[in-house]
Amino acid sequence: MPSAPRPLDATQLGAYFALIEASSLLRHAVEQQLHEAGDLSYVQFQLLATLGDSPAGSRRMTDLADGVVYSRSGLTYQAQTLEKRGLVTRSPSPDDERSVTVTITDAGRAVLADVFPGHVGILEELLFAALSRADVEALADILGRARDHMRQAPPRSAAPRRRRSAAGRTPG
Amino acid sequence: MPSAPRPLDATQLGAYFALIEASSLLRHAVEQQLHEAGDLSYVQFQLLATLGDSPAGSRRMTDLADGVVYSRSGLTYQAQTLEKRGLVTRSPSPDDERSVTVTITDAGRAVLADVFPGHVGILEELLFAALSRADVEALADILGRARDHMRQAPPRSAAPRRRRSAAGRTPG
DNA sequence: TATTGTTATACTCTATAACTATA
DNA sequence: TATAGTTATAGAGTATAACAATA
Numbered sequence: 509m510p511s512a513p514r515p516l517d518a519t520q521l522g523a524y525f526a527l528i529e530a531s532s533l534l535r536h537a538v539e540q541q542l543h544e545a546g547d548l549s550y551v552q553f554q555l556l557a558t559l560g561d562s563p564a565g566s567r568r569m570t571d572l573a574d575g576v577v578y579s580r581s582g583l584t585y586q587a588q589t590l591e592k593r594g595l596v597t598r599s600p601s602p603d604d605e606r607s608v609t610v611t612i613t614d615a616g617r618a619v620l621a622d623v624f625p626g627h628v629g630i631l632e633e634l635l636f637a638a639l640s641r642a643d644v645e646a647l648a649d650i651l652g653r654a655r656d657h658m659r660q661a662p663p664r665s666a667a668p669r670r671r672r673s674a675a676g677r678t679p680g
Numbered sequence: 681m682p683s684a685p686r687p688l689d690a691t692q693l694g695a696y697f698a699l700i701e702a703s704s705l706l707r708h709a710v711e712q713q714l715h716e717a718g719d720l721s722y723v724q725f726q727l728l729a730t731l732g733d734s735p736a737g738s739r740r741m742t743d744l745a746d747g748v749v750y751s752r753s754g755l756t757y758q759a760q761t762l763e764k765r766g767l768v769t770r771s772p773s774p775d776d777e778r779s780v781t782v783t784i785t786d787a788g789r790a791v792l793a794d795v796f797p798g799h800v801g802i803l804e805e806l807l808f809a810a811l812s813r814a815d816v817e818a819l820a821d822i823l824g825r826a827r828d829h830m831r832q833a834p835p836r837s838a839a840p841r842r843r844r845s846a847a848g849r850t851p852g
Numbered sequence: 853t854a855t856t857g858t859t860a861t862a863c864t865c866t867a868t869a870a871c872t873a874t875a
Numbered sequence: 876t877a878t879a880g881t882t883a884t885a886g887a888g889t890a891t892a893a894c895a896a897t898a
Binding site for chain 2: 865867874875
């Protein structure tokens with residue numbers, strides 16, 4: 509039973525709600541665009557984009573998961589979906605036979621290219637149009653710190669279950 | 681075919697990724713806590729919390745939807761789920777026979793009370809612990825403006841479909 | 853024994869379309 | 876004719892547990 513924390517003040521509530529609502533609205537708009545332009549879900553886009561930025565367009569499953577997907581089976585599902593469409597290939601990793609290397613294909617890069625202009629357009633219209641240069645810099649700084657903190661945060665005492673990336677616990 | 685926009689610069693990309701990742705990590709952690717503490721999804725929590733802050737604990741379906749749910753059937757589904765658990769009641773609105781008034785019950789408020797301390801605890805640990813007072817104020821200001829802008833943004837020319845709250849278009 | 857990944861399964865959630873009823 | 880909401884239905888996504896294989 510957690511001891512009652514001091515309630516949030518008005519500014520904290522404002523920041524929290526604004527974060528949730530803004531990210532939700534933005535994500536919803538982006539998801540629609542990705543769906544229409546390339547028949548991609550947001551997660552699929554994130555996976556493709558991550559691969560596109562990786563050396564040789566490749567990544568191990570476990571490394572791919574980080575921050576994008578929260579269960580290993582979820583990643584397998586998405587990787588299979590992308591593979592069926594020919595947007596990625598999967599093959600055993602050379603160094604570690606347990607690992608699977610996922611690689612983006614030319615078709616995958618093509619879909620990324622199809623989707624990118626509209627994606628950037630949405631961001632400009634919805635997010636950056638309302639913000640000054642200083643605002644964007646402040647956001648990158650503040651939310652970057654928040655993200656880094658959350659990434660390294662241990663599971664809560666009240667909920668000592670699995671946590672972290674798709675490669676997380678789950679000792680079978 | 682959208683004209684290619686100028687690509688985002690490094691700071692804009694940083695702000696975008698930080699926003700998506702931070703909100704995703706935070707939301708995931710909060711969803712786990714809500715599930716464990718009160719068997720609530722995030723959407724259900726938002727609906728209950730909205731009702732809890734409303735006069736008489738009541739709201740019309742359409743007003744409830746705003747910003748939380750993006751389709752009318754989705755709201756009906758969640759309202760039914762909450763009603764089955766006895767956390768809300770639904771009844772025809774007095775003034776407009778077409779409308780349905782949703783009201784939080786004592787049981788609903790009790791669940792909210794069960795869930796709240798842990799909810800606030802997560803926010804403190806994951807979000808506010810990494811931020812200064814000035815950071816929180818800046819976030820509330822900047823993201824508040826971004827949210828307000830997104831709320832009033834018209835559908836994109838490239839995707840002139842439905843948009844806005846669950847009460848949106850869809851002319852049946 | 854720990855790690856990497858897959859499979860089976862069950863469930864939650866969302867969205868579209870068709871429909872009813874009231875304004 | 877427009878608005879408020881429901882229903883049917885189908886599909887996408889997620890998570891848990893059990894499993895196989897390699898380190």
